[in-house]
Amino acid sequence: MTEATTVPPGSAPPAERSSGPHGGRVLALLLLGHFMAILDVNIVNVALPTLRADLGASGSGLQLVVAGYVIAFAVLLITGARLGRLHGHRRAFHAGLAVFTLASLACGLAPGTWWLVAFRFLQGAGAALMSPQVMSLLQRTFTGAARGRALGLYAAVTSGGVVAGQIAGGLLVSADLFGAGWRTVFLVNVPIGALLLAAGPRVLPRDEGSRDGGLDLPGLxxxxxxxxxxxxxxxxxxxxxxxxxxxxxxxxxxxxxxxxxxxxxxxxxxxxRPLISGRVLRAPGLPLALAVLVFGPGSWGSFLFTTTLHLQGDLELTPLQSGLAFVPCVATFALVGLTWSRLPERWHGWTIAAGFLLAAAGYAVLGPLAGGGVPYEVLTGVIGLGLGVLPIVMTAALRHVPADAAADASGLLLTMMQLGQVVGIATIGTLFLTLARDGGSTRHAEYATGWALAASALIAAVPALALARRTR
Incomplete structure (x- = not known):
């Protein structure tokens, strides 16, 4: 393996890089690092009941284990992108990967709940520095059709990684490797991260960074x-x-x-350069998309959190069974992601609203299904089909954003998606935990939570309808 060729700042990479074997290694390395960051948003969900039994964690402790990662990821995402621009994307990717890997090791060895919460915040900070560099390095390394394929794989990893976390978590906890139980969902990152850190300096293209703009420390x-x-x-x-x-x-x-x-x-x-630019916010349709991205992903994050607890609670499923219950969600989400662009453009905005209405219908039947009966796989498939419209929201929001502001706009949209999950876990997750504690039954809590989730999806559908009219 030879040293990667230096790519001067602002220059296009050589076309042959995208088609040679070296380009394939760049793609694999970057996407694997990004996949780990996205996977860890929800990989811990399936391990929560086991973690609670082992560490004696409270309900709020469990919420912070999940939300702490997302909070740090969301708040620092734009700053991570700026650091890459200032100091070089390769250097920032390696630094973020190193922090993420060490924090994963610390999470896996955490002696108590609050240690784990602290290490999850640190892990999220590492992910926020690592992930924004992936898109930039892909754009610098690939050209033409190869760039299109690389960005398509990037989108698939981003959308599929969240749900894949549920499945991977179930597999790891059920395997109970070396008797480590829930700790394996964090420790699995360590050998992968170490491998990527060893390969990265020899594979990724060099870049020197640019002093254009700044970090906006006051805003942060x-x-x-x-x-x-x-x-x-x-x-x-x-x-x-x-x-x-x-x-x-x-x-x-x-x-x-x-x-x-x-x-x-x-x-x-x-x-x-402020974290949130007024120029970006004035782009037609973008404020409406931000509203959609608070309530839509908010319902999704809290659905994964609460439903996992119920599946392993009153329904007494194993971690593996509860993780596999979300497999249809991956399939239907991917189905929408692969086919929506074939629809006439005038339908795109209305498809977003229809998706959230379908998700709301799926959430509304959580109560009747809380006692079992119809398999949860059917329900997760319906909800995944509805929420598969999230990539369309991003496309509609960026349609009228100036090209030189697209990076900041994309960062803002991704940040709002993550913050939406934090809000959902903090509010709807609290409702579930309070009812489960007071009534002692996750079935009762799941019934009430379903209506709250349906309301969140319906609220997301309102600005989605306005976005459809604004961007048609």
Whole structure:
């Protein structure tokens, strides 16, 4: 294996790189790293009951194990992209991969719940630095039809990795390798990460970075506490009896929101690059897409969290069985992703609304199915078919964004998708855990949660309808 050829900043890579064997190794390395980052959003879900029994974790502790990763991933995603631009995408990818791999090892060896929560935040930070570099390196390495194939595989990994996490988690926990139980869902990243770190310097193309723009540290220093002050009391409140500090925290988050807007305007006025650009937000249809991406993925993240607990709760499925229950979701989600572009363009916007209405119908029958009967595989297939429209939301949102602002717009949309999951887990997940604790039955909790999930999907359908009219 020879050293990768240096690619000067801003120059196009040689066309032959995309067709040679070296290009295949670049593609495999980048997509495997990205797949690990996406997989770890939900791979821990199936392990939650086992983790709770082993560590004695509370319901809020379980929520933070899941949401902590997503919070760090979402808040730092745009900053991670900026670091790649400033210091070189290859260097940033390796740094993020190293942090992610070491944090995975720490998660797998965590002696208690709160250690695990802390390491999950660190793992999410590593993913936020690693993942944004993948798209940039793919664009620099491949040209023409090869670039199209590479980006298609990237999209498939992004959409399929979330659900694949459920299946992989079930397989690993059921295998109970070396008696490690739930710890294997984290430790599996360590040998893979070490292999990628060893191969990366010899495979990935060099780039020197650019000093154009900056990090927007003021925006980051306001946004991060705002998200934490909002999410943490919602997650911890039900276990602690909704203490006064929780309400103070929520009020402080509400104050920091307009402060963040003011800081971003100040950064733009000084000629800097704010995390969230007003120019991007003014693009036709983009604010509506952001609203869709809060409530749609919010329902999805909380559905995976709560349904996994129910499948291994009152329905007494094994981790493997509960993971396999989501296999049809992968198939139907992929079906939509592979076929929607064949529809006439005037139908795209209406397809988004129809998808969320279908997902809402699937969520609404969670209650009747909570006691068993119709296999959950049917239900997850319906919901996956509905939520498969999420890639169409991204396309519709970016249609009128200027080319030089597309990277920032894409980062903002991905950030909102992750924050939507945090909100869903913090609110609907709390509802489930509170009802399961009070009633002692996950069946009762699942019944009520289904209506909350249906409401979230219906709310997402409203701006989706407006987006259809705006972007047609």
């Amino acid at each position: 220093l306001v946004l991060t506490p705002a998200v934490l002050l909002f999410a943490v009391p919602l997650i911890l409140g039900h276990d602690l009896g909704w203490p006064a500090w929780g309400w103070v925290s929520l009020a402080a988050a509400a104050v920091l929101l307009p402060a963040f807007v003011a800081v971003e305007r100040g950064v733009a006025a000084r000629g800097g």
